[in-house]
Amino acid sequence: xxxxxxxxxxxxxxxxxxxxxxxxxxxxxxxxxxxxxxxxxxxxxxxxxxxxxxxxxxxxxxxxxxxxxxxxxxxxxxxxxxxxxxxxxxxxxxxxxxxxxxxxxxxxxxxxxxxxxxxxxxxxxxxxxxxxxxxxxxxxxxxxxxxxxxxxxxxxxxxxxxxxxxxxxxxxxxxxxxxxxxxxxxxxxxxxxxxxxxxxxxxxxxxxxxxxxxxxxxxxxxxxxxxxxxxxxxxxxxxxxxxxxxxxxxxxxxxxxxxxxxxxxxxxxxxxxxxxxxxxxxxxxxxxxxxxxxxxxxxxxxxxxxxxxxxxxxxxxxxxxxxxxxxxxxxxxxxxxxxxxxxxxxxxxxxxxxxxxxxxxxxxxxxxxxxxxxxxxxxxxxx
Numbered sequence: 001x002x003x004x005x006x007x008x009x010x011x012x013x014x015x016x017x018x019x020x021x022x023x024x025x026x027x028x029x030x031x032x033x034x035x036x037x038x039x040x041x042x043x044x045x046x047x048x049x050x051x052x053x054x055x056x057x058x059x060x061x062x063x064x065x066x067x068x069x070x071x072x073x074x075x076x077x078x079x080x081x082x083x084x085x086x087x088x089x090x091x092x093x094x095x096x097x098x099x100x101x102x103x104x105x106x107x108x109x110x111x112x113x114x115x116x117x118x119x120x121x122x123x124x125x126x127x128x129x130x131x132x133x134x135x136x137x138x139x140x141x142x143x144x145x146x147x148x149x150x151x152x153x154x155x156x157x158x159x160x161x162x163x164x165x166x167x168x169x170x171x172x173x174x175x176x177x178x179x180x181x182x183x184x185x186x187x188x189x190x191x192x193x194x195x196x197x198x199x200x201x202x203x204x205x206x207x208x209x210x211x212x213x214x215x216x217x218x219x220x221x222x223x224x225x226x227x228x229x230x231x232x233x234x235x236x237x238x239x240x241x242x243x244x245x246x247x248x249x250x251x252x253x254x255x256x257x258x259x260x261x262x263x264x265x266x267x268x269x270x271x272x273x274x275x276x277x278x279x280x281x282x283x284x285x286x287x288x289x290x291x292x293x294x295x296x297x298x299x300x301x302x303x304x305x306x307x308x309x310x311x312x313x314x315x316x317x318x319x320x321x322x323x324x325x326x327x328x329x330x331x332x333x334x335x336x337x338x339x340x341x342x343x344x345x346x347x348x349x350x351x352x353x354x355x356x357x358x359x360x361x362x363x364x365x366x367x368x369x370x371x372x373x374x375x376x377x378x379x380x381x382x383x
Contacts, residue, residue: 002122003131006180007138010115012173013069014142016076017045017108019166021143022242023150024097025228027090027159036350039225041097043342045105046221049335052109057328061201065114065324066180072111073174076166079103083163090159109335112139113327118180120315120323129312133257136311137250140304144246148239201322206329208375209310209317213333214340215368216273216306219280219361221341226354227283234287241292248300249307256308265309266378273369275302280362284355306368313378340364 028038060068079100082088088096115135123131153161231238259268279299282291311330318326345357372378 002181003119003134005176006115006118006122007135009069009173009177010111010135011138011142012169012176013073013076013111014108014139015146015166015169015173016073016080016111017104018142018146019150019162019169020100020104021150021224022147022228022238023154023159023162024100025225026151026232026238027154028094028097029229029232031090033090033094035226035229035354036346037094038229039222039342039346039349041094041101042225043101043221043339043346044098045101045108046335046338047343048102048105049109050332050339052106053113053328053332053335056110056113056331057201057325059110060114060117060324060328061322065116065118066177068110068114068324069118069177070174072107072109072114073170073177075103075107075110076170079107080163080166080170084160105335109328109331113324113331115139115177116311116315116327116330117324121320122180128315129257129261130254131257132311132315133253133260133308136308137253140246140250140253140300142246144243144250147242147246151239201325202329203317203322203326205317205377206314206326208371208378209313210329210333212269212306212368212371212375213310213330214337215364215371216276217334217337218340218344218364219276219358221338221343222345222349222354222357222361223280223283223341224338225342225345226349226357230354231287231292236287236292237289238292240289241296244293244296245300245303246296248297249304250300252301252304253308256304257312259305260309260312264379264381265313266372266375268305268309269372269378270369272302272305272307273365273372275299275305277362277365278302280358280365283358309378317377 025038025042028041056068082096082100082103085096116132119131119135120128150162153165228238231241256268276299279295279302282295285291314326314330315323341361345360348357348360
C-alpha cells in the first residue's frame with residue numbers, strides 16, 4: 001500500500017510537468033510562433049534540469065527524498081503561478097514561458113529522483129525491481145492521462161485553464177506525499193553522506209547505463225518539441241499519440257520489472273532500442289492519426305524495456321549513501337537527452353525539417369545499442 005501511495009503522489013505532482021507537454025506547444029503554434037522558437041522554449045526545461053538534478057542529488061542524499069519531493073512540487077506551483085500572472089499570454093513575449101519551463105525543469109530535477117530514492121528504503125530487496133517499476137509506471141501514467149486531458153482543457157478554455165487544473169493536482173500530490181514511512185539510513189552511511197561537501201557522488205559503473213539513457217532518449221526531445229505542430233498541420237491527433245505512448249509504457253512497466261529479474265538487462269535494452277527505431281521510423285511517413293497511435297504504442301512498449309532496466313541497474317549499483325545521486329543523474333541524463341533533441345535539434349529542424357532531426361535520433365538509438373553491448377555488467381543474470 002505504501003508504494004501505491006507514493007505512486008499516486010508522484011502521478012499527481014508530475015502533472016506540473018506533463019500537463020504542458022502537448023498543451024504549451026499547441027497553444028504557441030496556434031498563435032503563429034515558429035517551430036524553432038517553440039523548440040527553444042520547450043527545451044529550456046531540460047536544459048535547467050541538468051544542474052537541478054546535480055544539486056538535487058546532493059540534497060536528496062543529505063536531507064532525504066521526502067523533503068526534496070515537496071520542493072519539486074513547490075517548483076511546479078511556482079511555474080504555474082507565472083502562467084497565471086496578469087499580462088502573460090501566448091500572443092505576447094516568450095520570456096515568461098521560458099521562465100515557466102525553467103521552473104518546471106527544477107521541479108522534475110527534484111521530484112522524480114526524490115521519489116525513486118525512497119523506494120529501496122520502503123521495500124525488501126526481493127521487491128525492489130517490481131516496486132521501482134511500479135513507481136516508474138505512475139510517472140508514465142501521467143504522460144498517458146495529462147496530454148489529452150490538457151488539450152481538451154486548452155480547447156475548452158485556455159492555457160490558464162490548464163494551469164488552474166495543475167495547481168489542484170500538484171497540491172493534492174504534495175499532501176499525499178508527506179511523511180512517507182521509510183527505513184532509516186545507518187549512522188555510518190549518514191556520516192559518509194554528510195562528509196561530501198560539494199557535488200554528488202559518481203561511480204564509474206554508472207557511466208554506461210547513463211550514456212545509454214542519453215543516446216536513447218534524445219529522439220524524444222525532438223518529438224515532444226516539434227511533432228505536435230507537424231501533426232496538427234497534417235490533421236492528425238497528437239494527443240492520441242502521447243496517450244498511446246504513455247499507455248504502452250505504463251502497461252509494460254510492471255512486466256518489464258518482472259522480466260529484469262528473469263533475463264539480462266542487455267537483452268531487454270537491445271530489444272527495446274530496436275523497437276524504438278521502428279517507432280521513430282514510422283514518424284518519417286506521412287502522418288495520420290492511426291499511424292501516430294501505432295508508433296506511440298510500439299515506442300512506449302519498447303521504452304519500458306530500456307528505462308526499467310536502467311533504473312534497476314542504477315539502484316543495484318548504488319547504496320543508501322549515494323542512491324539519491326544515482327537517481328539524480330538518471331534525471332539529469334534524461335534532461336541532457338531532451339536538450340539534445342529539442343534545443344540541439346532546433347537548427348536541424350530550421351534548416352532541414354523534422355525528418356532530419358528524427359533521422360539523427362535514429363542514429364543515436366543505434367549508438368545506444370552499441371553502448372549496451374559494451375557493458376559486461378548488463379549481461380549479468382537477473383534476480
